[in-house]
Amino acid sequence: xxxxxxxxxxxxxxxxxxxxxxxxxxxxxxxxxxxxxxxxxxxxxxxxxxxxxxxxxxxxxxxxxxxxxxxxxxxxxxxxxxxxxxxxxxxxxxxxxxxxxxxxxxxxxxxxxxxxxxxxxxxxxxxxxxxxxxxxxxxxxxxxxxxxxxxxxxxxxxxxxxxxxxxxxxxxxxxxxxxxxxxxxxxxxxxxxxxxxxxxxxx
Numbered sequence: 001x002x003x004x005x006x007x008x009x010x011x012x013x014x015x016x017x018x019x020x021x022x023x024x025x026x027x028x029x030x031x032x033x034x035x036x037x038x039x040x041x042x043x044x045x046x047x048x049x050x051x052x053x054x055x056x057x058x059x060x061x062x063x064x065x066x067x068x069x070x071x072x073x074x075x076x077x078x079x080x081x082x083x084x085x086x087x088x089x090x091x092x093x094x095x096x097x098x099x100x101x102x103x104x105x106x107x108x109x110x111x112x113x114x115x116x117x118x119x120x121x122x123x124x125x126x127x128x129x130x131x132x133x134x135x136x137x138x139x140x141x142x143x144x145x146x147x148x149x150x151x152x153x154x155x156x157x158x159x160x161x162x163x164x165x166x167x168x169x170x171x172x173x174x175x176x177x178x179x180x181x182x183x184x185x186x187x188x189x190x191x192x193x194x195x196x197x198x199x200x201x202x203x
Contacts, residue, residue, distance in 0.1 A: 050152060053131055053148050061192050063193055064144050067196055068128055068146075075124040076121075083105060084105045086196070087196065090196055094197055094199055095198040095199075097200055123186055127146050130165075131146075131147060131148040132147070133148035142192050147164070147183070154178055182202070184202055187201075187202050
């Protein structure tokens with residue numbers, strides 16, 4: 001490969017003026033601008049360094065994944081007795097209200113718009129199929145929370161995350177949540193040992 005300085009020298013010797021020879025070795029350049037658009041956070045961490053995030057069973061401890069699967073199967077069956085059986089695996093039933101209730105399953109049934117509990121079961125499937133967040137990692141209060149929005153500022157969600165949120169709530173609900181500064185619909189919490197801690201409306 002001939003060096004640029006030698007090319008210029010050859011051109012001068014061939015009778016080309018030095019100014020033209022210098023111009024002949026100029027190379028056009030192009031400035032590349034890196035886009036600064038907001039992108040979705042990588043799997044495992046939020047963009048702001050918040051809680052660990054994930055979808056499905058990927059990244060979940062085996063016992064947490066087992067409980068999630070059992071709840072989903074019971075909810076999809078449409079059988080409240082199946083859901084009760086999953087709850088009874090705990091030493092104490094999961095919390096279903098901020099107030100004290102008698103029978104957890106009967107309470108959820110009473111909160112279901114259809115009066116049979118099927119609407120609440122449908123909500124439960126939507127919640128557990130959304131992304132999850134691991135909160136207070138390494139502490140006695142560590143929890144795997146569905147949907148992940150319950151553990152994050154809803155105003156910071158990316159467009160892709162908002163699509164996922166709209167599977168659970170309406171756009172008007174989302175606007176109300178932004179005004180409140182937090183997610184205020186149903187959420188599920190499962191401890192790292194697989195204990196189902198709650199399925200309740202977040203306040």
